[in-house]
Amino acid sequence: xxxxxxxxxxxxxxxxxxxxxxxxxxxxxxxxxxxxxxxxxxxxxxxxxxxxxxxxxxxxxxxxxxxxxxxxxxxxxxxxxxxxxxxxxxxxxxxxxxxxxxxxxxxxxxxxxxxxxxxxxxxxxxxxxxxxxxxxxxxxxxxxxxxxxxxxxxxxxxxxxxxxxxxxxxxxxxxxxxxxxxxxxxxxxxxxxxxxxxxxxxxxxxxxxxxxxxxxxxxxxxxxxxxxxxxxxxxxxxxxxxxxxxxxxxxxxxxxxxxxxxxxxxxxxxxxxxxxxxxxxxxxxxxxxxxxxxxxxxxxxxxxxx
Numbered sequence: 001x002x003x004x005x006x007x008x009x010x011x012x013x014x015x016x017x018x019x020x021x022x023x024x025x026x027x028x029x030x031x032x033x034x035x036x037x038x039x040x041x042x043x044x045x046x047x048x049x050x051x052x053x054x055x056x057x058x059x060x061x062x063x064x065x066x067x068x069x070x071x072x073x074x075x076x077x078x079x080x081x082x083x084x085x086x087x088x089x090x091x092x093x094x095x096x097x098x099x100x101x102x103x104x105x106x107x108x109x110x111x112x113x114x115x116x117x118x119x120x121x122x123x124x125x126x127x128x129x130x131x132x133x134x135x136x137x138x139x140x141x142x143x144x145x146x147x148x149x150x151x152x153x154x155x156x157x158x159x160x161x162x163x164x165x166x167x168x169x170x171x172x173x174x175x176x177x178x179x180x181x182x183x184x185x186x187x188x189x190x191x192x193x194x195x196x197x198x199x200x201x202x203x204x205x206x207x208x209x210x211x212x213x214x215x216x217x218x219x220x221x222x223x224x225x226x227x228x229x230x231x232x233x234x235x236x237x238x239x240x241x242x243x244x245x246x247x248x249x250x251x252x253x254x255x256x257x258x259x260x261x262x263x264x265x266x267x268x269x270x271x272x273x274x275x276x277x278x279x280x281x282x283x284x285x286x287x288x289x290x291x292x293x294x295x296x297x298x299x300x301x302x303x304x305x306x
Contacts, residue, residue, distance in 0.1 A: 017058055017070045022078040028071050033100035037125050041072045042082050042096045049112035050095040056115040057097065060122050067126045099125050134160055138169050145173065146290075148251075150180040168194060172203035179210045187211050202288070209285035217249040230259075237263050237270045241278065248282060253292035256282060257299065264303055276300065 020028040020040075032038050041057055043050035054072065061070040075082040075094065085091065089098065089105060098108040099121075109121060141156035154177040160170040171193050178187035188211060194204050220226065223246045229239035240259045248256035260282075263275035279300055283293045 015069070016061055016066065018072070020071045020073050020078075022081050025073070025078075025081050029100050030103045032069060032071075033104075034102055036066070037068045038100045039068060039070045039122070039125075040098045040100060041070060042075050042085075042091075042094050042098075043072060044074060044076050044094060046076075047094050053095045053097075053112040053118075056113070056118050059115065060118045063119075064122055064126065068122055101125075134164060134167065138167075138173070141170075141173055145176060145180070148180060150177045153177050168198050168201050169203045172201070172207040175207040176210050179207070179214050182214075184211055184214050187214075205284055206287050209281050213245070213248065213281065213285055217245045220246045220249075223247065223250065235266070237267065237275075241271070241275060244275075244278070253282070253286065253290075253296075257292065257296045261296075261299055261303060264300070276304070 018028060029038050029040055039057065039061065041050075041054060043054060057070055061068055073082065085098065085105070086096075089108070091110065093110060095112055096108065096110050098105045100106070107121075107125065113121070137156050137160050141153045141160070144150075144153035144156065154174055157170045157174040157177065160167050161174070164170070171190060175187040175190040178184070178190060187207070191199075191204065191207055191211070194201070198204065220242050223243065226239055226243035226246055229236055230243055233239070240263055244256040244259040247253075247259070257279065260275045260279045263270055264279075268276070279296060283290075283296060286293045288294075
C-alpha cells in the first residue's frame with residue numbers, strides 16, 4: 001500500500017522569525033538553510049529604510065507558512081559576520097537581504113523594496129527550492145525503480161504528486177511502478193491523469209511502452225519451452241521473438257536484445273520489420289539512459305548500417 005503523505009506542518013511563529021548573533025549565525029542561518037531557505041536581514045537602529053523593509057519582510061515570511069525563515073542581524077552589535085559577508089558579496093549599504101540555501105548565499109537584494117517585490121522575491125526563492133527538491137526526489141524514485149523497489153519508488157512518486165499534482169514525470173513513474181507489480185489496469189488509469197497535450201512526453205511514452213510490453217508477455221508461456229523451440233529451429237522467428245519478450249519480462253534485457261538482433265540479422269523483413277520495431281519499443285520502455293538501451297542502440301545501428 002502506498003503511504004499517504006500530508007503537507008509538512010507550518011512552523012511556529014517563533015521559528016519563522018528570529019534574531020541572530022555572531023556566535024549563533026552558523027546554527028541559525030547556515031545549518032537552518034539546509035532544510036529550508038533562510039533570509040538574513042542585515043539592519044541597524046539608525047537605518048531609516050531598514051525600519052520600512054523589516055515589517056514587509058516579516059509579513060511576507062509569515063504568509064509563506066513555514067516555507068522560508070527570516071533571521072535578523074543588527075550589524076552594529078555583530079559587525080564581524082556582516083563585514084565578512086559584505087566583502088564576499090560586494091555589499092556596501094543596508095538594508096541588505098541575503099537568501100541562504102544549503103548553507104550558501106544564493107540570492108539577495110539591497111534597499112527597502114516594496115512589499116509586492118519582496119513577495120515576488122520570496123515566491124521565486126520557494127519555487128526554485130521546490131523545483132530542486134522535486135528533481136532530487138524523481139532521481140531517487142527512478143533509482144529505486146531500476147532496482148525493482150516498486151513500493152519505495154511509488155511512495156516517492158506519490159509524494160512528488162502531492163507537492164506538484166501536475167508532475168508528468170511522477171505520473172509516468174507511478175504508472176511504471178504499477179506495471180512492475182503486475183497491476184496493468186491501474187497503470188493505465190494513472191496515465192489517464194496526464195493531460196492530452198503532454199501524452200507524447202518521453203516519460204509518458206516510456207510508461208505506455210511498458211504497459212504494452214506487459215500486455216504482450218502475459219500469454220507467452222514458459223521461457224524453457226520457447227528456448228527449446230528456438231534450439232530446435234533457429235529460423236522459428238516467432239518463437240525467438242516471443243523468447244525475447246519473455247526474457248525481458250524476467251529482467252534479462254541483454255538476452256532480449258540478443259534474440260531480436262539475431263532476427264534482424266537473419267531476416268530484416270520478417271513480420272514487417274517486427275524485430276527492429278520491438279527493439280525500439282524496448283528502448284523506449286527502458287529509457288534513453290538505461291545501459292541496455294545504450295548498448296542495444298549501438299548494436300542495432302551496427303547491424304542496420306553495416
